[in-house]
Structure formats: C-alpha cells, structure tokens
Amino acid sequence: MSVVRRTGLTTIRNIAFQLCQIITRSTPIIKAIYPDAAELHTALSVANTACGVLVSEANETLPVGD
Numbered sequence: 001m002s003v004v005r006r007t008g009l010t011t012i013r014n015i016a017f018q019l020c021q022i023i024t025r026s027t028p029i030i031k032a033i034y035p036d037a038a039e040l041h042t043a044l045s046v047a048n049t050a051c052g053v054l055v056s057e058a059n060e061t062l063p064v065g066d
Contacts, residue, residue, distance in 0.1 A: 013058035016051040023048045 027044050
C-alpha cells in the first residue's frame with residue numbers, strides 16, 4: 001500500500017509561479033516609479049530568478065500528473 005505524503009510542494013510551486021508572474025508584470029512599473037532604488041531593482045531580479053528556479057525544481061521533483 002502506498003502512502004501519499006503531503007509535503008506542500010505543489011502549493012509552493014503554484015505560489016512561486018504566481019509570484020514570478022506578479023514580479024515580472026510589476027518590475028517595469030516599479031523601476032519607472034523608483035528609478036533610483038537600485039537595491040530594490042536587484043532584489044526584484046533576484047526574487048524573480050529564485051522563484052523561477054523553485055518552480056522549475058518543483059516541477060522536476062513532483063510526480064507527473066501532480
């Protein structure tokens with residue numbers, strides 16, 4: 001008998017995907033409004049990269065059809 005374990009990874013993947021979409025959509029606006037906020041620009045770029053990697057790795061880890 002197989003026991004399914006709830007890890008939350010599917011939820012994390014879905015939230016990370018949504019976060020990436022929001023960051024991608026909002027970054028140009030934020031950069032236009034706050035052109036001198038270099039650290040914010042860097043943080044947005046790092047966050048977008050990190051959530052993209054998280055989504056990719058979760059997709060690789062989760063069983064097909066999950």
